[in-house]
Amino acid sequence: MAYFIADNIISSLGFTTVENFNSLLSGDIGIEKMEDADIYPGPFLASTIDKTRLENEFRLLAHKYSNFSKFTVLEKLMILSIDDALSQCQPDVKSDKTAFIFSTTKGNIDLLDKSKKDEFGPDRHLLWKMAEEISNFFGNPNKAICISNACISGVLALNTAAMYINAGQYETIVVCGGDLVSRFVVSGFMSFLSLSDEPCKPFDKDRKGLSLGEAAGTIILSEKPSASKQGIKFMGGATANDANHISGPSRTGEGSYIAIKKALFEAGMRTDQIDHISAHGTATPYNDEMESIAIARHNLQKAATNGIKGSVGHTLGAAGIIETAILLEEMRNNTVLKTSGYKNHGVGEQINVSTENSGLELNTCLKMASGFGGSNAALILQKI
Amino acid sequence: MGKLFINKYCHIKNNKVFLDGKLVFSDDEVHDIKPFLKSVYRFLKPAYNKFFKMDEISKLAYLCSEYLLQDVDLSAFNKDDIAIVLSNSDSTSITDQNHQNSISKEGGFFPSPSIFVYTLPNIMIGEISIRHKLKGENAFFIVENFDAGLLTNHINNLYLTRKAKVFIAGWVNINNDSYEAFLFLLSPCGKKYNKGEIEKVYNQHKYI
Amino acid sequence: MDELIEKLKIQIIEQLNLEDMEPEDINAKEPLFGEGLGLDSIDALELIVLMEKEYGIKIQNPKDGQKIFRSIETMASYIQMNQK
Structure with missing residues (x-):
């Protein structure tokens, strides 16, 4: 059996699952009108993460780990997200019975921008490289598994993790997904005319398309249920x-x-x-x-x-x-x-x-x- | 529960197509992937106009699957029992760059929907599924190098949990230096199959 | 008008990757979608890009596209009417 033992969400609504859940309970909407010529030539709507808080939280995390190198915005988000989830269950990440599965559509796609090109080396925009950097950071000995299957990537990654645990291949699997609101993605969806000009309205009569958001999320699956949380x-x-x-x-x-x-x-x-x-x-x-x-x-x-x-x-x-x-x-x-x-x-x-x-x-x-x-x-x- | 067997495999690289290890097509006249893929299409004559709409990597994946499934009768299986499990290292980096060029601050800003849609690697799975009406399990893995262990592990798990019976799987990659497609077909009938066997057939054309 | 129609045919063939098709194969009165050229939803979006890129015409509501892109002829007359 595979059990869900820990989780985290970093989004416009907060930096933990509980923060996000409470914010949703109060009906908050994180989708806002933005003007950022680096992302799109005109105004557009998106749900974005507070980058100042990201930098602050990431600096705090630095004290816990010794092997610090340079990370991209998305990698920082994913590392923070994983760190919070790990703190809830403390699995042995250095064991070969623990695996990391990553889920992303475009990963570090913002590195294709000329201004960022040379900052992180020639292959950091490749998804396996991003996955490897993050799993190395946590000192996991297994090769990081990376799934990129459009918008089902996250659910597919969870299904895959459960399947591997059920087969007895791993005791614990950390599943982490992330994507940014980038020029690449916003302009692509704009060209598809699929972005709504107001916060999106799922299943509503007047829905006009989607709103893009950025987030990182982590769910840890284990062969044993959590001792502290509802199993x-x-x-x-x-x-x-x-x-x-x-x-x-x-x-x-x-x-x-x-x-x-x-x-x-x-x-x-x-x-x-x-x-x-x-x-x-x-x-x-x-x-x-x-x-x-x-x-x-x-x-x-x-x-x-x-x-x-x-x-x-x-x-x-x-x-x-x-x-x-x-x-x-x-x-x-x-x-x-x-x-x-x-x-x-x-x-x-x-x-x-x-x-x-x-x-x-x-x-x-x-x-x-x-x-x-x-x-x-x-x-x-x-x-x- | 029975076992899976390797039925067929196809390898496309360096202007050559190998089917079950035998050279079935080559074109030494062309020096770029674009004309080569067109040349393979002209040779195969699948009369599939959607081909011309695809980006290069989907064309490569599609042609490889066309060879793989040519003369294969899968009618004994449900369409939703036929899975596609693919992998590569560069995702859709060439098409990503094309899209990026269309939205650069220096040039004009004219993102193209028909380019953007191909900036997801699993579109290759979609194209093969549409062509052959396959509705089974899907997964696209991004991994540094061809990894028979990763693919066979995922396939065996899907098979043992009865989520699929037939598998089209492999590696389709294009970057600035090279291109390569290697697909194999596994089903519950045929020759023996394991990680070692997949590695062996993949490495057949290592130095070509 | 005829000149514009010929130009449009070439642009459409190129932009929509209609391989194996020559301008003379396209009847300017024929429907572009459905039976005629058999274009699909992504092609429709691509035609919207073409209108903006080549003729500076922005189509805000994709539903308008259904009328404008009925045939090459309707496209050409829309361009003539709306081009600044």
């Missing part, structure tokens, strides 16, 4: 491809439907056992419609469904990790958070999107994710 275990997980289009999701929710079906099969569960769904909910017209169809095809319309991208934006390779960390916190608190940005139902299927924070006994939950390349993922968690 939550991995029940099943899967990915599937739509085999339909490289950027547009399937109109029938095919891949998402299959991923949920396979995750349920591994969990040995029926859909009526699912108490709550954390959706991908990007607030693009097609994604949310597709997810509602996949949910309805599994007769999960009654399950309380929410998403947090209306507050923290779409954090790409971090999304699956931080959204699962929030889901874990929801389970520990038996609370379903409201879906920021959602007012009027705007998808074809009558799924149950949360409008208020509400108390609900949460035993079994489903996390969904979808992304470019026709990729879809599902993950089922349960309290022990």
